[in-house]
Amino acid sequence: MTKILMTSVRPDEAKAINEFAAKNGVEIITTAKPFIDDEAIAMTKGMDGLVIQQHAKVPDNAYAALKANGLKQISTRTAGVDTINIPLAHENGLKVTNVPAYSPRSVAEHALMQTFRLLRNTYAFDHRVAENDYRWAGLQATEIHSATIGIIGVGRIGGTLAKLLKALDARVLGYDVKPREEMKGIVEYVSKEELLKQSDVVSLHVDLNDTSKGLMTIDDFKLMKPTAGLVNASRGPVVVTKDLVTALKNKEIAAAALDTVEGEEHIFNQDHRQDGLAAEPLVEELHAMDNVILTPHIAFFTNIAVQNMVDISLTDVLTILAGNESPHECK
Numbered sequence: 001m002t003k004i005l006m007t008s009v010r011p012d013e014a015k016a017i018n019e020f021a022a023k024n025g026v027e028i029i030t031t032a033k034p035f036i037d038d039e040a041i042a043m044t045k046g047m048d049g050l051v052i053q054q055h056a057k058v059p060d061n062a063y064a065a066l067k068a069n070g071l072k073q074i075s076t077r078t079a080g081v082d083t084i085n086i087p088l089a090h091e092n093g094l095k096v097t098n099v100p101a102y103s104p105r106s107v108a109e110h111a112l113m114q115t116f117r118l119l120r121n122t123y124a125f126d127h128r129v130a131e132n133d134y135r136w137a138g139l140q141a142t143e144i145h146s147a148t149i150g151i152i153g154v155g156r157i158g159g160t161l162a163k164l165l166k167a168l169d170a171r172v173l174g175y176d177v178k179p180r181e182e183m184k185g186i187v188e189y190v191s192k193e194e195l196l197k198q199s200d201v202v203s204l205h206v207d208l209n210d211t212s213k214g215l216m217t218i219d220d221f222k223l224m225k226p227t228a229g230l231v232n233a234s235r236g237p238v239v240v241t242k243d244l245v246t247a248l249k250n251k252e253i254a255a256a257a258l259d260t261v262e263g264e265e266h267i268f269n270q271d272h273r274q275d276g277l278a279a280e281p282l283v284e285e286l287h288a289m290d291n292v293i294l295t296p297h298i299a300f301f302t303n304i305a306v307q308n309m310v311d312i313s314l315t316d317v318l319t320i321l322a323g324n325e326s327p328h329e330c331k
């Protein structure tokens with residue numbers, strides 16, 4: 001029976017993994033540990049396939065070891081493949097696959113929820129109510145069909161968000177280095193400057209690359225309306241965090257909803273109730289602000305997305321083992 005090792009497995013993935021194994025007649029060996037050391041590499045002995053999911057890099061000595069153990073591929077059940085040295089994998093005859101689109105709706109729905117929370121000032125009401133202050137003063141909401149929402153990066157996720165917003169009759173502005181013909185009629189493409197000036201909420205959905213790193217600086221926040229909110233469910237380094245902290249303190253913008261933030265790898269999906277956030281002072285500052293909504297990189301964490309990450313990555317393993325080409329091969 002085909003044996004597949006799956007690393008960094010969380011309890012919430014078990015149902016999808018067990019269903020896949022039963023349906024396809026394969027044995028899936030799971031471990032909670034990431035694929036980062038000799039102990040993990042040793043587990044691939046006797047295996048036919050490998051599926052990983054982690055923030056840390058696959059160690060350089062793993063590639064030759066996988067080849068020696070007869071493996072033909074490494075599949076990551078994430079969109080990002082920065083954890084894998086693709087040239088080194090190819091040198092060792094290993095194909096690499098990812099899951100480029102496990103569910104654009106998962107992140108788009110999260111961004112829509114945060115857009116509503118910013119427009120309805122719920123972050124501020126939550127703080128007031130927690131202190132037994134039930135007054136309304138200064139917190140009148142904006143109805144979404146009267147709002148202008150700016151999407152920076154109108155790709156798979158940004159485009160999905162645009163359609164959801166359009167269905168709610170919001171005015172949707174978009175800025176993208178590669179505008180898409182099929183989004184016209186849903187998104188009004190404008191310059192970044194125009195988008196920042198006009199939007200009531202700016203939602204970031206670029207991929208992280210050399211052009212998008214540090215895309216939002218203090219100068220950009222100064223262009224935004226002082227009543228506007230920012231949603232970042234893309235990647236932390238897209239925003240210059242110290243500039244965001246300054247902009248929020250100086251009321252250049254009203255609020256921010258952050259699902260990703262620089263330094264998150266030391267914080268998110270971990271328990272810091274005892275030691276706090278002193279190791280990441282900027283995140284600590286954001287956490288302390290009453291106009292910041294922090295979520296721990298959970299936009300993707302839905303029923304559909306988790307199922308798709310498991311199913312697509314395991315299907316790719318079987319496709320490669322059968323000698324066929326997966327549509328998700330990273331060349």
Ligand SMILES: NC(=O)c1ccc[n+]([C@@H]2O[C@H](COP(=O)([O-])OP(=O)(O)OC[C@H]3O[C@@H](n4cnc5c(N)ncnc54)[C@H](O)[C@@H]3O)[C@@H](O)[C@H]2O)c1
Binds near residue numbers: 100155208234297298
């Ligand atoms: N928070 C989460 O849980 C979560 C989950 C999945 C993905 N993401 C993030 O969402 C990002 C977007 O995902 P996607 O699938 O929509 O990617 P995508 O590649 O389909 O879309 C990205 C878009 O950004 C545009 N872009 C890139 N650089 C730009 C720049 N400098 N200025 C303007 N536009 C630029 C691209 O042209 C493209 O249209 C991912 O790369 C990832 O960082 C977050």
